[in-house]
Amino acid sequence: MGVLQQIITGLCDAGDEVIFAWRSFEAYPILVELAGARAVRIPLDHLEGHDLDAMAAAVTERTKIILLCTPNNPTGVPISHDRIEAFLRAVRSDILVVIDEAYVEYAEAGSGPDSLALYREYPNVCILRTFSKAYGLAGLRVGYAVAAPEIAEGLRRTALPFSVSALAQKAAIASLDAGEEMEARVAVVKQERARMSRELAARGWKLEPSQGNFLWIRADDELRTRLMEAFDGAGIMVRAYQGDGVRITVADAAANDRVLRILAAHAA
Structure with a gap:
């Protein structure tokens, strides 16, 4: 999130626009407003994913940044490679398109974009990733960004x-050498995610496939x-969005x- 704040603050002046899907990561509008820019929220489509056509149509001469969260937080819906590539061809090349992949390690192969390939082909693509999720830090x-040299230099x-402590740096480096352990933890999450989705669908809950x-x-x-009353009563923490x-x-x-068990008792 710190890198994203640097990007928005560094590129946006008062009145500039940042486009993102909504609902998505709740920090997006906060960071935009802190920079004095204008948040342009585009509603999710009927499949709980990004409406890229509507996002492209929302571009104006004041648009500086577009945020794409894949898999989307909180819905878990990814954006395919082909859809992002078509989107990049449709928007101006002077707009920075940030692909936020905080949860990418949990996604099935091929469900989302090959973001590094897009970065290599489109100079206005910036990728954000983090050690906070699958790596457990x-x-x-x-976190870090993959960006064109001029963007990277601006971030530096x-x-x-001293925003990243020496301990955090050592932990991140150690995590890079523990890929097998991370992948094992992720595999358990994927297995449980699939099991929960099957059981909830069997009880009448309508869920879009999550890749988070x-x-x-x-x-x-x-x-x-x-639902919140039931979860609170059972001592289970979940995240509610009004x-x-x-x-x-x-x-x-x-x-x-x-x-x-709680959701079974409240199934439609």
Whole structure:
């Protein structure tokens, strides 16, 4: 998130526009407003994914940045390679298109873009990734960008000194050497994600396939309130979004069974 804040602050002046899907990562509008820019929220499509046609149509002469979150947080829906490539051909090359892949390690191969290939072909593409999710370093706040040299140089110049501690740097480097362990943890999440999706679908819940480490339940405020009361009563933490729904993190099998029991009792 720190790198994204640098990007938005560095590129946007007052009144400039940043386009992103909504609902998506909740920090997007906050960071845009902190930079004095204008947040342009484009509603998700009926499959809980990015409406890229609407996003392209929303571009104006003040558009500086477009954020694409894949898999999308909180819905888990990815954006395919072909769709992003067509989108890049449709928008101006002076607009920075940021592909936020915070949850990419949880995605099945081929479900999302080959972002590095897009970066190599389109100079206005910037990729964001993090060690906070699949690598398990959430408290250390380590992330990085893959960007064109001029963007990367700007990020270096605007970086807050000492924002990443020596301990965090060592942990990130150690994580790179623990790929097999990370992949084993991710495999368990994928297995449990598939199991939960099957059981919930069998009980009448309508879910779009998630490629994150969470499941998304679209819910109006009445259903959301009932679910939150049930989860709170059971001591289970989930993330609620007013007017939209509930995001449930995939945990270990025992915790997931508790979630399934609650949702079974509230199935439509």
